[in-house]
Amino acid sequence: MMGCNRITVEALRPVLAVFALLARICIPGFMLTQAAAAQTAGLSEAEIDARLTFIESRLDAGRRDAALWQNGWRAAYAGVAAVQGTLAFTENKKDDQVANGVGALRAVTAFTLLTLRPHPGSKGADPVRVLTGETRMVRLAAAELLLKRSARRAEERYSPRRHLINIGMNLAFGGMICAFGDCADAPLSVLIGIAGGEAALWTIPTQAVADLQAYRRRFGGQTETRISWQMLPAPGGIQLRGRF
Helix, strand or coil, rough: CCCEEEEECHHHHHHHHHHHHHHHHHHHHHHHHHHHHHHCCCCHHHHHHHHHHHCCCHHHHHHHHHHHHHHHHHHHHHHHHHHHHHHHHHCCCCHHHHHHHHHHHHHHHHHHHHHCCCCCCCCHHHHCCCCCCCCHHHHHHHHHHHHHHHHHHHHHHHHHHHHHHHHHHHHHHHHHHHHHHCHHHHHHHHHHHHHHHHHHHHHHCCCHHHHHHHHHHCCCCCCCCCEEEEEEEECCCCEEEEEE
């Protein structure tokens, strides 16, 4: 099944990447009801309730660790940003001001990224419970998606891409120190930044991975809604196509 909407605003071109990100995050949720009904049509009410109860209990059990990781690292980044930001304005030497200013900017960046991309399990099963106006089939699809996203976040510790992003971003901040301050300050700053990023990756709670495996063993797979989106060029603008 395919849905298609046409957007004819020429000004969208400069912000195409941002729009694509928003579409990826928001539109699947909008289409969830129809897709979930098709995916869960073969399940009885008792089966849906059993699956939903299982996932909600596991999400709630992992909530404390996920929230601790989320809020702990946000607090750490906020503290570093405050300290280094203050030093950037109070140090007498320009090179020290630059090094601390870049460090503060790096911490603010990390804080912002973590805020925009929070741990999926940090609120337990609450995002599922708020769907009071939806059918149990839709709630099950949402619960499965939330559990899988939590497991994917845990598996990021093994993702070469995530580690390379961490290294690359810190090298970029080191380059800023070289460009505006003393290059001798860059290596230590880069190493500290990489170490902090690696610590954040390797401390992501992993319980969701075991929970997802247990769910698959017990219920023989998932009914998870699968939705993909493409943005294609079209006369006068862009075309958004969705498959589910």
